[in-house]
Amino acid sequence: MPQINLLQAVNSALDTAMASDPRVICLGEDIGEFGGVFRATSKLQEKYGKQRCFNTPITEQGIVGFSIGLAAQGSVAVAEIQFADYIFPAFDQIVNEAAKFRYRSGDQFSCGGLTIRTPYGGGIAGGLYHSQSPEAYFCHTPGLKVVIPSTAYQAKGLLLASIRDPDPVIFFEPKAIYRAEVGEVPDQDYEIPLGIAEVVTRGTDITLLGWGAQMHQLHRAAKMALEDGIQCEVIDLRTLLPWDLETIVASVNKTGRLIVSHEAPRTGGFAGEIAAAIQEECFLSLESPIIRVTGMDTPFPLVFEKEYLPDYLKVYEAIKQSVNF
Amino acid sequence: MTAKANVIGVPRFTEITDLTIPTLSILDAEGKLRKDAYEPLINKATAMKIYQDMAYIRILDERMVAAQRQGRLSFYLTCTGEEASVVGSIAGFKNHDMVMSQYREQAALRYRGFSSEQFMNQLLSNDLDFGKGRQMPIHYGSCELNYMTISSTLATQIPQAAGYAYGQKLSGKDACTICYFGEGAASEGDFHAGLNMAAVSNCPVVFVVRNNGYAISTPTSEQFSGDGIAPRGIGYGISSIRVDGNDILAVYAASVEARKLALEKNAPVIVETMSYRLGAHSTSDDPTNYRSSAEEDVWRKKDPILRMKNWMLDKGWWSDQQDHQLKAQYKKEILDALKSQEKRPSPSISELITDVYKTPPAHLQKQYKDLLSHIDKYPDHYLPNPNKVDHQTALTQFN
Numbered sequence: 061m062p063q064i065n066l067l068q069a070v071n072s073a074l075d076t077a078m079a080s081d082p083r084v085i086c087l088g089e090d091i092g093e094f095g096g097v098f099r100a101t102s103k104l105q106e107k108y109g110k111q112r113c114f115n116t117p118i119t120e121q122g123i124v125g126f127s128i129g130l131a132a133q134g135s136v137a138v139a140e141i142q143f144a145d146y147i148f149p150a151f152d153q154i155v156n157e158a159a160k161f162r163y164r165s166g167d168q169f170s171c172g173g174l175t176i177r178t179p180y181g182g183g184i185a186g187g188l189y190h191s192q193s194p195e196a197y198f199c200h201t202p203g204l205k206v207v208i209p210s211t212a213y214q215a216k217g218l219l220l221a222s223i224r225d226p227d228p229v230i231f232f233e234p235k236a237i238y239r240a241e242v243g244e245v246p247d248q249d250y251e252i253p254l255g256i257a258e259v260v261t262r263g264t265d266i267t268l269l270g271w272g273a274q275m276h277q278l279h280r281a282a283k284m285a286l287e288d289g290i291q292c293e294v295i296d297l298r299t300l301l302p303w304d305l306e307t308i309v310a311s312v313n314k315t316g317r318l319i320v321s322h323e324a325p326r327t328g329g330f331a332g333e334i335a336a337a338i339q340e341e342c343f344l345s346l347e348s349p350i351i352r353v354t355g356m357d358t359p360f361p362l363v364f365e366k367e368y369l370p371d372y373l374k375v376y377e378a379i380k381q382s383v384n385f
Numbered sequence: 386m387t388a389k390a391n392v393i394g395v396p397r398f399t400e401i402t403d404l405t406i407p408t409l410s411i412l413d414a415e416g417k418l419r420k421d422a423y424e425p426l427i428n429k430a431t432a433m434k435i436y437q438d439m440a441y442i443r444i445l446d447e448r449m450v451a452a453q454r455q456g457r458l459s460f461y462l463t464c465t466g467e468e469a470s471v472v473g474s475i476a477g478f479k480n481h482d483m484v485m486s487q488y489r490e491q492a493a494l495r496y497r498g499f500s501s502e503q504f505m506n507q508l509l510s511n512d513l514d515f516g517k518g519r520q521m522p523i524h525y526g527s528c529e530l531n532y533m534t535i536s537s538t539l540a541t542q543i544p545q546a547a548g549y550a551y552g553q554k555l556s557g558k559d560a561c562t563i564c565y566f567g568e569g570a571a572s573e574g575d576f577h578a579g580l581n582m583a584a585v586s587n588c589p590v591v592f593v594v595r596n597n598g599y600a601i602s603t604p605t606s607e608q609f610s611g612d613g614i615a616p617r618g619i620g621y622g623i624s625s626i627r628v629d630g631n632d633i634l635a636v637y638a639a640s641v642e643a644r645k646l647a648l649e650k651n652a653p654v655i656v657e658t659m660s661y662r663l664g665a666h667s668t669s670d671d672p673t674n675y676r677s678s679a680e681e682d683v684w685r686k687k688d689p690i691l692r693m694k695n696w697m698l699d700k701g702w703w704s705d706q707q708d709h710q711l712k713a714q715y716k717k718e719i720l721d722a723l724k725s726q727e728k729r730p731s732p733s734i735s736e737l738i739t740d741v742y743k744t745p746p747a748h749l750q751k752q753y754k755d756l757l758s759h760i761d762k763y764p765d766h767y768l769p770n771p772n773k774v775d776h777q778t779a780l781t782q783f784n
Contacts, residue, residue: 162740
């Protein structure tokens with residue numbers, strides 16, 4: 061099986077989707093001949109023509125609105141928003157239109173063929189506007205699905221599942237590990253079902269939960285903890301909306317401890333939702349308070365990026381704090 | 386880049402006055418063909434249908450405002466004064482063309498064949514409402530009639546219409562999209578995004594801008610300082626035309642040509658209809674707070690329905706007696722539909738959670754079951770009329 065990086069896996073998923081379904085159309089800023097600023101759409105225009113893979117003007121609300129209409133008409137629209145930080149002009153189209161399209165029409169119309177891909181996250185010296193993790197805003201919107209892969213294998217399988225899902229999906233790509241994350245990815249077509257978390261490492265002492273690029277910090281912290289004799293169960297949520305409560309509950313009932321970690325600011329972050337749901341479900345199993353290891357409640361900084369990010373050392377300290385509670 | 390730059394050696398600014406958009410006008414205020422005007426090809430059957438649907442909507446609007454005042458509807462919004470802008474434009478399109486409208490174009494839905502019962506089902510949120518009682522009155526939609534469900538958000542349908550039309554183009558069918566909105570909505574970002582996307586991506590979509598003078602209380606003088614909306618189309622490289630929106634023949638002629646252009650060139654077209662919102666913005670609005678009755682009277686004299694009627698009488702295609710009979714018939718039909726459809730039950734409570742997703746996810750099913758258990762504890766507080774919902778079916782639906 062070929063070893064490719066996460067970005068190549070995204071490209072392979074798009075290629076596979078376009079080859080297997082002539083209704084699939086990719087659009088976004090600079091995604092045409094240039095292949096996107098990260099090259100996620102490389103060679104797609106050459107292979108499938110300008111009508112199915114094309115540049116758009118710089119208008120995120122236009123890109124998403126256009127894609128909603130395209131999906132409603134029966135096409136499968138895969139829109140790229142160049143950076144998740146720039147998704148906000150499209151917020152109304154996503155939250156008021158895409159998410160409510162089926163509901164408001166009584167299932168007469170739907171834009172389920174819509175997938176919005178967008179690179180997110182810090183770690184690339186991108187400062188305020190090339191670093192954000194805006195997933196929680198969208199997880200607050202019924203009607204959307206929110207998916208974040210952490211490996212190359214996941215990126216292809218989850219993206220193919222997202223493109224073919226009957227509901228609109230926002231697919232956040234962890235750009236910090238676009239090239240660093242390399243793994244075995246089948247050439248052929250495969251899907252990873254949405255809504256199901258992956259227990260990556262089995263453990264008995266504490267549950268570590270995250271998604272996207274943050275998984276690497278969790279794995280590193282878990283290795284440090286293991287040297288101290290602490291066995292961490294590491295879970296990759298993969299789909300944030302709807303999220304796999306069952307798997308997390310089973311794990312926390314076993315370990316009695318939970319750490320949830322994300323790059324986004326703490327207040328209103330998705331870890332808060334998970335912590336609330338888990339204390340409702342696992343109150344009597346919990347041995348210590350659920351801990352959130354997250355970004356700070358500041359705009360995403362530039363020179364203090366390293367200090368801001370919830371890295372493996374912060375996760376490691378939280379593990380010790382939880383175990384020694 | 387334009388092919389040839391027009392170079393000047395001294396600073397000279399281009400003004401809005403350098404670009405004057407003409408207004409297409411075919412019938413005068415009395416419904417007579419204007420001198421030098423060209424009467425579009427229109428057969429008697431089409432003319433009759435246009436006239437009858439305009440008359441129908443005028444009556445529907447009057448009756449529904451009255452029903453709202455009686456407390457039978459929570460909300461209503463009329464098309465009064467703009468019937469020709471809407472019916473004249475939709476009549477230029479084919480039934481398989483998609484309609485993506487704002488919310489004041491119920492006359493287009495009628496033209497497509499929406500029945501009195503169907504209007505009532507939506508307005509009354511009963512069990513036959515296609516939208517399953519989820520949206521406020523007037524948010525119609527019909528898949529069968531290619532009429533996209535309306536949302537309250539302004540201008541969002543504009544970039545969507547561009548995308549829809551792009552899909553139609555790729556499908557190779559002889560179909561396009563007609564997209565309605567008002568001059569107020571044209572201030573939204575989605576207007577600019579949508580026009581630019583439509584032009585750059587060569588989408589066969591016709592944008593019909595109803596310039597009706599007001600956005601709720603805001604007059605056009607406070608909405609924009611340019612010359613209306615049509616010149617903006619030129620700025621985006623879009624063929625644009627302005628018409629007298631109260632002149633049915635002008636609107637129809639422009640719309641027939643616009644559809645042809647859109648499909649021949651695979652390009653967007655703008656039709657700006659100049660008219661006046663004779664009614665309030667909605668039943669929640671009172672225009673006496675912001676405009677004079679003298680101003681309204683000027684426009685009442687330009688009534689588009691009366692103007693078309695006079696033209697039809699002159700043609701010998703219509704008579705006062707027919708007119709009287711038709712209006713009496715519509716009044717009865719509408720009131721009968723109101724009476725019968727308001728007796729229908731509400732949609733099932735289970736529709737609260739369907740269609741959020743294709744399949745209700747586990748967390749939503751749990752919330753729903755919790756709700757039903759709660760309702761069971763306070764049966765008199767919620768769903769007060771047990772005949773109005775099929776509670777038992779609702780309880781078992783997602784088990």
